[in-house]
Amino acid sequence: MILPCPPLDRSEALRYLGVRGKAPDDITALLERAEALLCEKVKPRYVWRAVDPPDFPGEDLARHLAGCRTAVLFAVTLGQESEELFRRAQSGDMALAVTLDAAASALTENCCDLAETEIQKAFPDRYFTFRFSPGYGDLPLSVQRDMIRLLNAERLIGLTVSPSDMLLPQKSVTAILGVSDAELPKARQGCALCRMREQCQYRKAGEHCGF
Amino acid sequence: MSIVDFNRFWILDGAMGTMLQADGLPLGDRPELLNLTDPDRITAIHRAYIEAGAEIIYTNTFGANGHKLANTGHTPQEVISAGVAAAKKAAGDTVLTALDIGPIGELLEPAGTLLFEEAYRLFAEQVTAGVEAGCDLIVIETMSDLYEAKAALLAAKEHCSLPVFVTLSFEETGRTFAGCGVDSMAVLLGALGADAIGINCSLGPREIRPILEKLAKETSLPLIVKANAGLPDPATGAYGVSAEEFANEMAAIADCGAAILGGCCGTTPEYIRALKNRLPAAPVKRTVLSRPAALCTATRTVRLNKIRVIGERINPTGKKRMQQALREGDFSYLRQQAVSQAEAGADILDINVGLPGIDEVETIRRAVRAVQSVTDLPLQIDSSEPAAIEAALRLCSGKPIVNSVNGKQESLRTVLPLVKKYGAAVVGLTLDENGIPPTAEERLAIARKILSAAEEYGIPKEDVLIDCLTLAVSVQQKEAGETLRAVRMVREELGLQTVLGVSNISFGLPERVEINRSFLTLALQAGLTLPILNPNIPAMMDTVAAFRVLSGEDAGAEAYLALMASRTEAEKTETEALTLPHAVEKGLDTHAADLCRAALQNGDDPFHLINGVLIPALDRVGDRFGEGKLFLPQLLRSAAAATAAFGVLQEHFAKTGGGAPTKGPIVIATVEGDIHDIGKNIVRVILENYGYRMIDLGRDVPVQTVVDAVREHKAPLVGLSALMTTTLKSMEKTIRALHEAELPCKIFVGGAVLTPEYAEEIGADYYAKDAKASVDIAKRLLG
Numbered sequence: 001m002i003l004p005c006p007p008l009d010r011s012e013a014l015r016y017l018g019v020r021g022k023a024p025d026d027i028t029a030l031l032e033r034a035e036a037l038l039c040e041k042v043k044p045r046y047v048w049r050a051v052d053p054p055d056f057p058g059e060d061l062a063r064h065l066a067g068c069r070t071a072v073l074f075a076v077t078l079g080q081e082s083e084e085l086f087r088r089a090q091s092g093d094m095a096l097a098v099t100l101d102a103a104a105s106a107l108t109e110n111c112c113d114l115a116e117t118e119i120q121k122a123f124p125d126r127y128f129t130f131r132f133s134p135g136y137g138d139l140p141l142s143v144q145r146d147m148i149r150l151l152n153a154e155r156l157i158g159l160t161v162s163p164s165d166m167l168l169p170q171k172s173v174t175a176i177l178g179v180s181d182a183e184l185p186k187a188r189q190g191c192a193l194c195r196m197r198e199q200c201q202y203r204k205a206g207e208h209c210g211f
Numbered sequence: 212m213s214i215v216d217f218n219r220f221w222i223l224d225g226a227m228g229t230m231l232q233a234d235g236l237p238l239g240d241r242p243e244l245l246n247l248t249d250p251d252r253i254t255a256i257h258r259a260y261i262e263a264g265a266e267i268i269y270t271n272t273f274g275a276n277g278h279k280l281a282n283t284g285h286t287p288q289e290v291i292s293a294g295v296a297a298a299k300k301a302a303g304d305t306v307l308t309a310l311d312i313g314p315i316g317e318l319l320e321p322a323g324t325l326l327f328e329e330a331y332r333l334f335a336e337q338v339t340a341g342v343e344a345g346c347d348l349i350v351i352e353t354m355s356d357l358y359e360a361k362a363a364l365l366a367a368k369e370h371c372s373l374p375v376f377v378t379l380s381f382e383e384t385g386r387t388f389a390g391c392g393v394d395s396m397a398v399l400l401g402a403l404g405a406d407a408i409g410i411n412c413s414l415g416p417r418e419i420r421p422i423l424e425k426l427a428k429e430t431s432l433p434l435i436v437k438a439n440a441g442l443p444d445p446a447t448g449a450y451g452v453s454a455e456e457f458a459n460e461m462a463a464i465a466d467c468g469a470a471i472l473g474g475c476c477g478t479t480p481e482y483i484r485a486l487k488n489r490l491p492a493a494p495v496k497r498t499v500l501s502r503p504a505a506l507c508t509a510t511r512t513v514r515l516n517k518i519r520v521i522g523e524r525i526n527p528t529g530k531k532r533m534q535q536a537l538r539e540g541d542f543s544y545l546r547q548q549a550v551s552q553a554e555a556g557a558d559i560l561d562i563n564v565g566l567p568g569i570d571e572v573e574t575i576r577r578a579v580r581a582v583q584s585v586t587d588l589p590l591q592i593d594s595s596e597p598a599a600i601e602a603a604l605r606l607c608s609g610k611p612i613v614n615s616v617n618g619k620q621e622s623l624r625t626v627l628p629l630v631k632k633y634g635a636a637v638v639g640l641t642l643d644e645n646g647i648p649p650t651a652e653e654r655l656a657i658a659r660k661i662l663s664a665a666e667e668y669g670i671p672k673e674d675v676l677i678d679c680l681t682l683a684v685s686v687q688q689k690e691a692g693e694t695l696r697a698v699r700m701v702r703e704e705l706g707l708q709t710v711l712g713v714s715n716i717s718f719g720l721p722e723r724v725e726i727n728r729s730f731l732t733l734a735l736q737a738g739l740t741l742p743i744l745n746p747n748i749p750a751m752m753d754t755v756a757a758f759r760v761l762s763g764e765d766a767g768a769e770a771y772l773a774l775m776a777s778r779t780e781a782e783k784t785e786t787e788a789l790t791l792p793h794a795v796e797k798g799l800d801t802h803a804a805d806l807c808r809a810a811l812q813n814g815d816d817p818f819h820l821i822n823g824v825l826i827p828a829l830d831r832v833g834d835r836f837g838e839g840k841l842f843l844p845q846l847l848r849s850a851a852a853a854t855a856a857f858g859v860l861q862e863h864f865a866k867t868g869g870g871a872p873t874k875g876p877i878v879i880a881t882v883e884g885d886i887h888d889i890g891k892n893i894v895r896v897i898l899e900n901y902g903y904r905m906i907d908l909g910r911d912v913p914v915q916t917v918v919d920a921v922r923e924h925k926a927p928l929v930g931l932s933a934l935m936t937t938t939l940k941s942m943e944k945t946i947r948a949l950h951e952a953e954l955p956c957k958i959f960v961g962g963a964v965l966t967p968e969y970a971e972e973i974g975a976d977y978y979a980k981d982a983k984a985s986v987d988i989a990k991r992l993l994g
Contacts, residue, residue: 001445002382019842026798030844043384050446051238080322080389084587087321090889091546091585092554094896095798095847101889122446141937149239155380155412155476156443158355158388160318164884164937168323 001157003044003076003118006110008035008103016102030095034103041081042107045157046115048074049150050122054176056146060137061176064129068178072119074131075151076111077159077172078104104171112173119177127184131175134165141165147174215307215348215374217407217433220465220494223473224260224268225483229450231256233479238448243275244283246293253294257301263480264487265473266306269350270294272341273313276333278325287333288340295344309350309376310341312363319359321584322389324886324911327362327606334366348374352437353412353475355380356389357399357509358608364403365605375404376471378411378435381422386510393422394512395609397429398505402610402634409435412475415442415452416460420467427468431500434469436461440477450477458485470494504636504673504708506559506589508609513558513589515636515673515708517764518735520755521591521612521743522557523712524548525582527566531865537564537574542581543895543907549582555746556755556774560586561614562603563593571599579606591743592635597625604633612636614710615678616665618643618657627668636674637665638710641697647680649690651697654679658701676741677701678710684726685719691730695737702738710741713751728754735762749778791820791856792828798848800855807856817860821902825853829900833983846982847893853900874993875903878920878956879930881910882941887934890962894930897982903989914941914948921954928992930985931975933962943973950974959988 013031014023023031053062053071065071082104089097112131120128134143144161151174153159160168167174178184215221231242234252245253253271260268272294274280275287291310298308315333317325338349349367354360360377367375377400379387386392400408408430410419416438423436438461441452452460461472472490474482503516513519525548527534536544549560560582564574575594582590583606591612592603600613615638616626630637639661641647641654648654658677665675679697682690698709711734717726728750731742735758744751756774759765791810794803810820832849835841879895881888888910895905906924908916921929929949933942939962946958959977960970961984970978979985 017843020839024842024845026848027842027844043382048445049448080318083322084390086889088550088585090892091543091550094851094893095844098847098889098893099844119445135936141935146239152448154314154316155353160316160323162317162324162884162886164935164941166884166886166935166937168318168886170887 001046003046003111003115005039005042005044006107006114008038008107009110010035010106012106012109013099013103016105017099027099030099031103034096034099037085037100038078038082038103038107041085042078042104043081044076044078044107044111046074046076046111046118047151047153047156047159048072048115048119050179051150053178054146054150056143057140058138061132061139064132064137065176065178067182067184068129068180070179072177072179073147073151073174074115074119074177075147075153075157075159075172075174076108076115077157077167077169078108078111079158080169082171083169108171108173112175116177123179127180127182129178129180129184131177133173133175144174215406217470218494219470220490221471222264222266222483222487222490223435223437223471224257224265225263225474225478225480226476227253227256227269227271227273229477230259230479241274241279241283243271243273243280243290243294244285246271246275246290246297247285250293250297253297254300257298259480260483261301261306263484265483267309267348267471267473268298268302268306269309269311269352270298270341270346272311272337273353274316276312276315276337278315278317278333287336291337291340292344295341295346299345307347308345309348310338310346312337312349312351312367313353314355314359319356319362320580322356327358330359330362331366334363335370338367338370342371342373346373348376350376350378352376352378353380354378355387355391357387357391357395358389360396361399361403361608364400364405368404374406376407376409376435377405378409378437380413381410381419382413383418385422385425390510392510392512393426394429394505395507395509397426397432398507398512399509399610399634401430401432404634405432407433407435407471409437409469409471411435411437412439415439415450416457416464417452418442420460420464423464423469424467427497428500429502431497433471435471436464436469437473437475438464438478439475440482443477452477454479454481454485457482458489461486462489462491465490466495468495468497504671506610506612506636508583508587508589511587511589511609515676515740517740518755518759519558519741520556520746520752521559521561521710521741522552522555522588522746523561523714523743524552524745524747525561525578526563526593528563532861534566537566537569537578539904539906540577541905541907542577545578545581546585549586549588552746553586553588556752557588557746559591559612559741560588561591561593561743564599565594565596571596572602575599575603576606579603583608591638597629600626601629601633604629604635607633607635610634610636612638612676614638615640616661617641618660620644623661623664627665627670630665630674631668631670636676637670638676638678639665640678641680647682649693651679651693651700654693654697655700655704658697658705658707662705662707672707676708676710677705678712681711681713681715681730683718684716684730691716695733698734698737698739702740708740709738710743711739712743714744724748724750727751731755732758791824792831795825795828795849795852795856796832798845798852800848800852803852804855804859807859811859811863817863820856820860825856826901829853833986836981837983843893847896850896850900854896857900873902873904875928875989876906876924876926877903877928877930877989877993878906878908878917878924878926879932880908880912880917880945881932881934882938882945883911883913884941885933885935885938886910888932890934891930891932893982894932894961894979894985897986898989901986901989903993914945917945918948918952918954921949921956922952927956928989929956929958930979931958931960933960934964936964939964939969939973946974957992959985961985
């Protein structure tokens with residue numbers, strides 16, 4: 001399904017670019033150009049499906065979904081159009097390429113937020129966990145393959161997974177939401193749970209990825 | 212019954228997966244395995260569709276390829292032969308069994324990493340198994356990437372003589388997920404010899420109809436539609452359109468000219484029965500189209516109905532830098548040339564890699580892949596070596612031009628069959644065993660001979676393009692006029708498109724561009740439609756733009772006005788007094804090049820410019836980046852400005868001899884399994900600036916390829932990049948292999964998830980936290 005392109009969270013894109021403090025004018029101009037190119041070319045798509053809580057490996061997802069009778073699997077992709085932009089820019093204007101990359105990463109997150117909002121409309125008066133993706137905690141990346149298959153994502157939104165469990169197109173996310181009848185304890189999330197904690201660039205810089 | 216009669220309706224079956232899921236197949240399970248475990252269940256579904264009226268049934272083999280069946284313990288051959296058997300058991304003698312082939316499930320490069328040859332191999336395996344099991348025809352369906360469809364169609368054509376149907380899945384935008392439109396689809400699949408083409412899946416008949424209407428105007432091939440039962444409900448996956456509505460909307464599609472009709476996701480025998488009952492007795496008669504010749508890539512169609520510029524820069528003849536790039540396998544240089552020509556307005560890109568002593572077949576393969584990865588312009592394969600032409604034709608994602616055939620029997624006999632097989636257009640040079648004839652009449656006669664030979668091979672007339680040959684006016688002055696006269700005669704008497712390599716005219720004269728642009732104007736006026744030129748020389752593109760206005764092609768001079776407006780915009784920037792180091796630090800590439808040129812004219816020592824001006828400027832930028840006062844895009848802009856200045860210096864050295872010694876080489880790669888290569892590319896750009904010769908192996912690079920490259924180039928330093936935790940393992944393997952091969956190289960590593968500790972643990976010599984750190988490492992080791 002086509003998702004309307006949400007506004008880009010520029011501060012997030014700047015954070016991915018490593019820009020701290022107020023962005024210099026030339027970077028702002030570059031980001032505006034990247035945003036315009038993305039808005040013109042990119043067609044975000046999403047797909048979702050309500051299922052019984054899936055029996056995926058690891059303990060963290062099960063803990064995350066505790067108390068939820070239903071789970072929603074979903075996937076979001078910016079589509080192949082975004083990647084054509086990066087490929088071309090990398091052979092001409094590398095500065096634009098890295099800015100596009102950062103902006104597209106931020107836009108993917110913005111699309112996930114929008115997709116979640118859309119999905120939540122189908123479940124009035126229910127409560128949701130935050131989105132949990134393969135690679136979080138001890139949920140292995142190999143689950144990407146199951147997510148793609150269960151969502152029929154290849155046919156429905158053109159999203160595939162490489163032999164090394166990477167999503168293609170690259171600017172894509174799969175995630176799992178728990179749906180509960182009762183209110184859930186606030187934000188079961190954070191670095192303590194994350195298996196990336198030792199390598200995390202955000203954590204090294206004293207920041208947080210949002211997990 | 213083995214040959215399909217296209218003057219009648221053919222009813223196809225409906226969905227297999229929907230029936231199996233309704234019957235309890237768990238979501239996400241591979242339905243193809245039921246061919247082995249429960250073939251009777253599959254036969255029963257086929258029977259139900261036949262009873263409902265299906266005359267062609269698709270085998271339950273959609274995902275039965277080597278990639279999707281990996282880890283199931285079964286081969287495509289087993290699954291397909293069981294699938295065909297299950298279908299044939301239901302089909303009896305009256306119904307046709309179509310071997311169903313779906314997408315591989317992994318993206319082909321450049322979007323993914325799957326190579327065209329590997330895709331071809333997987334498809335060939337399926338076709339062979341299906342044919343051995345006795346299928347009656349091949350259907351390639353649900354394709355999104357036209358390039359993948361080409362691999363499948365080629366595999367089918369080369370492994371059987373059965374009819375082949377090809378259908379793609381479109382979104383409501385009229386494009387596939389991979390960006391393919393009905394125009395490119397019709398051009399390429401028609402040229403490659405598909406027997407019928409059409410649309411399946413993704414949409415219901417109501418959404419498909421407008422797309423089918425467009426497709427019907429693009430092709431005279433029989434049309435197929437296998438629509439979904441509407442669009443799925445996201446929460447449940449259920450489809451919304453009833454059998455009756457489906458049949459009504461499919462009947463409207465039949466009115467648009469489709470004659471091979473069935474159902475895809477969400478449809479059941481009830482839908483097929485309703486469809487059969489709703490169709491009239493015979494399909495509508497379609498009028499055969501005459502359409503202008505067209506070239507295409509998977510995502511763009513270029514019609515040859517007006518002036519189209521062919522960019523000439525990917526050709527080593529007389530270009531030292533291109534020669535060096537081809538010899539060293541530096542395909543990033545080719546990619547840059549492709550992008551800059553596309554941005555300058557080229558419509559088609561010529562690719563010529565012919566150099567003495569080079570492996571032309573392998574080099575042209577790599578060149579085609581490189582260029583296709585960054586532009587969507589159709590290609591012109593420029594070679595005199597049939598093996599190289601064929602290698603390039605196989606890998607082209609669309610319909611290219613072959614440059615060239617000529618009037619010699621040997622040439623006609625070897626080149627034209629390739630042009631026909633791969634569905635290309637072809638340039639015919641008006642020369643033969645007796646050389647280039649002096650008069651226009653004789654050249655026309657050769658053009659006529661080439662055309663008739665092409666038509667004998669079944670190549671459509673509009674795909675034959677004639678080059679009347681430009682000769683140097685400094686040597687053969689009279690013949691400039693003959694060439695122009697020949698162009699006019701070919702246009703008027705044969706009605707063919709014409710090609711000329713424009714800049715040959717000025718060979719041996721000073722200020723060549725003056726001669727070139729005047730000749731171009733005359734040639735365009737004589738009827739030249741496909742000038743081969745350097746689009747990065749503004750005077751040449753301006754001449755084309757001006758001619759388009761004068762000839763009326765550029766209605767309202769809109770394109771001309773836009774071009775000139777963009778130019779004044781660019782000229783306005785920066786009028787303040789700048790120095791070369793400032794231009795680099797501020798990342799102003801045009802200024803940096805201009806200032807560098809001025810400095811050379813001023814008599815500045817080029818080595819001083821490198822070591823005393825440019826490198827210190829880059830160091831200052833690097834330091835400020837390290838201090839967090841300047842950010843990555845700015846660092847890269849500065850690098851680009853320095854590159855522009857180095858380009859000027861290289862030109863200078865090329866003229867005067869000598870040149871800056873290069874250091875290195877440094878081999879860099881994004882490790883196997885990892886496709887995130889932007890970090891590696893940043894490092895390459897920055898290190899190149901410091902004068903290191905970079906051997907960039909690309910992304911998803913197998914361990915052995917790294918080892919071989921380090922050995923071949925005797926590289927003292929290797930850089931490896933990985934973005935994901937999962938691919939750090941490949942990084943470790945690559946390092947181990949380099950150590951085991953006892954190569955005397957140092958290894959530096961980088962990537963988002965790496966830490967200095969981890970780098971040490973996996974045996975790397977250095978950890979580079981960013982591009983600046985890579986420079987520090989290289990300086991320390993290589994000076």
